[in-house]
Amino acid sequence: xxxxxYSILGSQYNDAQDAxxxxxxxxxxSNRPCxxxxxxxxxxxxxxxxxxxxxxxxxxCWTFPECFQYLLETQLESGGWVSYAxxxxxxxxTMGALLALLKHSTTLSPSPRSPAPWNSELRISNAKQNLQSxxxxxxxxxxxxxxxxxxxxxxxTMLECYDISFSFPGKELLLELNQMKMAKFRPELxxxxxxxxxxxSLEAFIGKIDFDRIGHQKCLGSIMASPASTAAYLMGCSTWxxxxxxxxxxxxxxxxxxxxxGVACAFPTTIFEVTWVLSALLSAGFTVDELGVYxxxxxxxxIEKEFQDRNxxxxxxxxxxxxxxxxxxxxxxxxLLGRPTSPDGMIANFEATSHFRTYxxxxxxxxxxxxxxxxxxxxxxxxxxxxxQISKTTIFLCKSWMAGNITDKWNLCHQYPMMLLxxxxxxxxxxxxxxxxxxxxxxxxxxxxxxxxxQILYKTLARQNPDGSWGKNVSCEETAYALLTLVDSSLFxxxxxxxxxxxxxxxxxxxFLVKSRHEWENASYTWIEKVSYSSSVLSKTxxxxxxxxxxxxxxxSYQCTSKVQSLVQSSKAKVTKFASFFSRIPLxxxxxxxxxxxxxxxxxxxxxxxxxxxxxxxxxxxMEEDKYLEYIPFTWTACNNKDGGPLEADLLWDMMVISMLxxxxxxxxxxxxxxxxxxxQAIIKDLIHNLDVLPREESPSxxxxxxxxxxxxxxxxxxxxxxxxTSCESYSPCPEKDVYQRPPVMASTEATLRKFSNHVMQHPRxxxxxxxxxxxxxNQLRRFLLAHLDHCAxxxxxxxxxPNLSIPVFPAKVTFYDWMQNTSAVDTSCPYxxxxxxxxxxxxxxxxxxxxxxxLQQDLANHLAAxxxxxxxxxxxxxxxxxxxxxxxxxxxFQVSESRNxxxxxxVNRIKGRSKTEDAEAMRRKKELMELAEYERSCVVxxxxxxxxxxxxxxxxxxxxxxxxxxxxxxxxxxxDIASRMRxxxxxx
Numbered sequence: 001x002x003x004x005x006y007s008i009l010g011s012q013y014n015d016a017q018d019a020x021x022x023x024x025x026x027x028x029x030s031n032r033p034c035x036x037x038x039x040x041x042x043x044x045x046x047x048x049x050x051x052x053x054x055x056x057x058x059x060x061c062w063t064f065p066e067c068f069q070y071l072l073e074t075q076l077e078s079g080g081w082v083s084y085a086x087x088x089x090x091x092x093x094t095m096g097a098l099l100a101l102l103k104h105s106t107t108l109s110p111s112p113r114s115p116a117p118w119n120s121e122l123r124i125s126n127a128k129q130n131l132q133s134x135x136x137x138x139x140x141x142x143x144x145x146x147x148x149x150x151x152x153x154x155x156x157t158m159l160e161c162y163d164i165s166f167s168f169p170g171k172e173l174l175l176e177l178n179q180m181k182m183a184k185f186r187p188e189l190x191x192x193x194x195x196x197x198x199x200x201s202l203e204a205f206i207g208k209i210d211f212d213r214i215g216h217q218k219c220l221g222s223i224m225a226s227p228a229s230t231a232a233y234l235m236g237c238s239t240w241x242x243x244x245x246x247x248x249x250x251x252x253x254x255x256x257x258x259x260x261x262g263v264a265c266a267f268p269t270t271i272f273e274v275t276w277v278l279s280a281l282l283s284a285g286f287t288v289d290e291l292g293v294y295x296x297x298x299x300x301x302x303i304e305k306e307f308q309d310r311n312x313x314x315x316x317x318x319x320x321x322x323x324x325x326x327x328x329x330x331x332x333x334x335x336l337l338g339r340p341t342s343p344d345g346m347i348a349n350f351e352a353t354s355h356f357r358t359y360x361x362x363x364x365x366x367x368x369x370x371x372x373x374x375x376x377x378x379x380x381x382x383x384x385x386x387x388x389q390i391s392k393t394t395i396f397l398c399k400s401w402m403a404g405n406i407t408d409k410w411n412l413c414h415q416y417p418m419m420l421l422x423x424x425x426x427x428x429x430x431x432x433x434x435x436x437x438x439x440x441x442x443x444x445x446x447x448x449x450x451x452x453x454x455q456i457l458y459k460t461l462a463r464q465n466p467d468g469s470w471g472k473n474v475s476c477e478e479t480a481y482a483l484l485t486l487v488d489s490s491l492f493x494x495x496x497x498x499x500x501x502x503x504x505x506x507x508x509x510x511x512f513l514v515k516s517r518h519e520w521e522n523a524s525y526t527w528i529e530k531v532s533y534s535s536s537v538l539s540k541t542x543x544x545x546x547x548x549x550x551x552x553x554x555x556x557s558y559q560c561t562s563k564v565q566s567l568v569q570s571s572k573a574k575v576t577k578f579a580s581f582f583s584r585i586p587l588x589x590x591x592x593x594x595x596x597x598x599x600x601x602x603x604x605x606x607x608x609x610x611x612x613x614x615x616x617x618x619x620x621x622x623m624e625e626d627k628y629l630e631y632i633p634f635t636w637t638a639c640n641n642k643d644g645g646p647l648e649a650d651l652l653w654d655m656m657v658i659s660m661l662x663x664x665x666x667x668x669x670x671x672x673x674x675x676x677x678x679x680x681q682a683i684i685k686d687l688i689h690n691l692d693v694l695p696r697e698e699s700p701s702x703x704x705x706x707x708x709x710x711x712x713x714x715x716x717x718x719x720x721x722x723x724x725x726t727s728c729e730s731y732s733p734c735p736e737k738d739v740y741q742r743p744p745v746m747a748s749t750e751a752t753l754r755k756f757s758n759h760v761m762q763h764p765r766x767x768x769x770x771x772x773x774x775x776x777x778x779n780q781l782r783r784f785l786l787a788h789l790d791h792c793a794x795x796x797x798x799x800x801x802x803p804n805l806s807i808p809v810f811p812a813k814v815t816f817y818d819w820m821q822n823t824s825a826v827d828t829s830c831p832y833x834x835x836x837x838x839x840x841x842x843x844x845x846x847x848x849x850x851x852x853x854x855x856l857q858q859d860l861a862n863h864l865a866a867x868x869x870x871x872x873x874x875x876x877x878x879x880x881x882x883x884x885x886x887x888x889x890x891x892x893x894f895q896v897s898e899s900r901n902x903x904x905x906x907x908v909n910r911i912k913g914r915s916k917t918e919d920a921e922a923m924r925r926k927k928e929l930m931e932l933a934e935y936e937r938s939c940v941v942x943x944x945x946x947x948x949x950x951x952x953x954x955x956x957x958x959x960x961x962x963x964x965x966x967x968x969x970x971x972x973x974x975x976x977d978i979a980s981r982m983r984x985x986x987x988x989x
Contacts, residue, residue: 045265047067047096078126099158141173200225201530225269279329303330312344324372328372343377366408367406374393387437391441402648421452429450432445461598569607579600603636614660668752799884864966865966
């Protein structure tokens with residue numbers, strides 16, 4: 001099998017030949033006078049051409065009747081027009097087409113160029129009903145298509161001229177977005193010499209501008225290469241513009257409609273297509289010779305000339321307003337071709353405070369555009385010269401990924417930005433490892449880049465379909481993205497234990513693509529313009545590139561130096577050992593081996609960051625090694641991955657920190673000097689009651705504390721669990737509330753507990769929760785700390801019992817049930833952690849929980865806590881006996897008289913061990929405890945089934961992961977006690 005030929009099912013596929021033919025066809029298209037464009041036809045733009053009319057010899061004639069005929073032929077039985085891939089597609093298509101129907105139905109046009117009768121009343125009625133239905137279901141908040149804030153309100157206004165209006169849930173938000181955009185609108189923006197992106201949506205400004213004053217904005221007859229904008233201009237200017245008409249005719253005949261009346265959202269798109277196609281094939285490993293020297297030279301000449309003529313910046317077609325995305329791809333392509341190209345123009349025009357803008361004044365940043373910018377910077381002749389920009393863009397991309405914000409404004413497929421980021425971060429790691437970027441901070445690599453790259457690998461592997469494809473609707477283009485992602489994210493030593501699975505996934509995906517190569521040009525509607533569109537050229541290009549990269553996968557790798565290798569704390573042997581242990585845990589026993597291994601590797605990438613902040617709140621004294629620290633990241637990554645990965649990296653990290661602090665709080669409370677003394681307990685109880693745990697609107701200095709304070713920071717070190725908003729120095733004790741005179745030794749205890757409560761309650765992502773949720777969390781936090789005190793007092797009573805029993809009896813004044821519900825389960829931290837997660841995933845502007853939901857949340861948390869405590873006590877009996885900690889099994893209810901008749905000579909010496917009789921007694925008690933734990937599990941399941949439908953999807957998914965994490969800890973304790981013991985020299989007698 002060669003690098004460019006392989007067989008499948010008896011047929012030969014030659015990727016180099018396919019690449020050569022693709023480049024040849026693109027070169028021919030790009031050299032046409034009207035340029036090239038492979039965007040699929042758009043109903044919306046076609047509707048605007050269908051509305052153009054002109055007076056000829058005193059008669060009104062439709063200029064492009066074939067476009068109106070196209071609308072008639074494509075109207076659906078439902079009355080609307082197709083929604084390619086998103087809600088706004090169908091809305092804009094139907095709005096534009098309905099407007100065209102109305103205009104045709106009210107315009108007298110006896111010309112023979114007019115369409116035949118077309119049952120106007122029925123078509124219009126059906127279209128109105130369909131549009132109302134679409135608007136009613138529209139989620140405006142998630143829409144990010146080009147100019148929709150302008151376009152939909154403008155079309156609504158135009159339809160109102162025909163006495164058609166609509167009311168829908170998202171209308172208020174839509175009009176707010178429109179007002180924000182229009183607040184910046186000035187007609188003079190169109191009349192000057194500068195281009196603006198609003199020109200691409202010119203039809204939204206009908207009635208607001210003088211179209212006779214914008215003729216100078218044409219480029220080769222078009223307004224910003226937009227058929228709809230050009231149609232609006234042609235209809236709006238007082239003098240017929242023959243050049244604009246000629247442009248629109250070239251779009252009809254030269255675009256992908258090829259004369260059938262359908263036109264694209266943009267034409268031409270020459271620079272966009274040349275740079276995307278060439279960079280994709282060159283990055284996949286094709287050489288210039290394989291692509292055809294002559295045609296590559298012709299194509300590169302087009303983009304190089306435009307780049308030079310525009311002083312180092314370009315747009316998606318010649319002479320159009322430049323953007324960072326096409327500029328970055330041009331820089332990347334030329335450097336891949338061995339033509340050193342500077343990014344200085346891109347930096348000067350598009351660099352912002354925390355990222356790169358695609359266009360000046362854009363509403364939100366583009367994830368994919370910043371990937372392309374970073375990739376371009378990494379391929380220039382001297383990347384180290386641009387470390388500042390490289391670091392900034394890397395931080396932006398990592399923050400976006402870890403916050404779960406990778407939805408892109410130019411492509412609907414989530415795999416597309418993942419592919420770009422994998423390609424870019426692979427190059428970044430290699431350059432940093434080789435010393436090319438010496439000033440790039442190490443913590444940026446360790447804490448973020450390595451983790452993000454591995455999460456991309458895992459998510460891509462997890463989403464593969466059984467037939468080797470990717471995508472809910474089985475897409476060749478998405479499969480190609482995924483294969484390229486796997487290749488770029490797996491070529492490092494720390495993924496070695498996954499090599500076999502990755503290799504099989506790549507082979508399966510490549511075989512699917514080759515078998516489906518007749519579908520490559522039947523592209524999916526993944527790309528975003530005013531409406532979504534497909535591109536046969538790009539779909540085929542990425543499929544060819546993926547086959548090439550997949551075929552070469554086994555022959556390429558990168559061996560990191562010790563510099564990078566030392567940053568990853570997961571050897572193949574250690575991963576294998578941990579996976580073997582966890583595969584025997586009931587919750588995880590059905591998980592595939594590769595998934596367990598992936599979760600362990602992912603968890604290990606969080607671990608260095610966790611170790612670095614482990615002493616920022618709680619000091620650890622008189623304690624053995626905190627071996628639980630290694631388990632914490634894995635418990636969250638494994639349970640998250642088991643549930644399909646609903647939690648983003650930031651939320652995983654926050655919960656890992658909470659888990660660590662909960663262990664440490666337990667340790668800290670047990671090691672407070674003289675903690676079992678009634679006087680000490682009284683002082684600490686008073687301190688806990690007086691903790692200022694509710695979030696404050698303002699700090700004592702008067703400045704508002706908000707999570708936004710650090711949101712734009714470009715500092716790499718943001719791993720501290722304390723921040724400006726959570727600093728304990730901002731909160732002073734309240735001596736006027738003190739009931740007891742606190743001895744000096746209590747000062748450090750108070751400071752530590754304040755640090756802890758500040759982290760819990762003043763966390764930037766917590767203070768945005770509703771007041772009711774925060775009040776509940778505050779109450780649960782106090783209960784958690786007070787329960788620890790009660791447990792310590794109980795331990796003091798237990799320590800006074802006769803030492804001659806294998807399992808000492810706790811002389812409780814309450815029943816085991818009462819103790820479990822009010823002390824033991826509460827100090828597991830589960831109820832307060834549950835409340836914390838609800839605050840973390842909720843929002844103060846969201847609807848308050850119903851009485852049923854609120855009740856079920858607490859009930860679920862309590863049952864979960866009891867189950868976890870019982871599991872914990874089952875596994876930690878030996879440690880609890882050694883340290884005189886009250887365990888569930890110490891309660892009298894677990895004694896049965898007929899089985900509690902040990903011979904007086906069979907008393908236990910803890911140092912010498914237990915007799916057979918005593919071992920049997922312990923097992924009997926454990927069996928009863930396990931029965932109760934399983935009862936609590938059944939309550940958890942019942943409460944969860946009732947609760948999940950009553951909360952938001954995000955809260956429900958997060959609680960599902962938390963339930964599994966809590967369950968997993970319990971099951972781990974049954975198999976192995978992972979808590980830290982006090983050092984023997986600190987135990988005393």
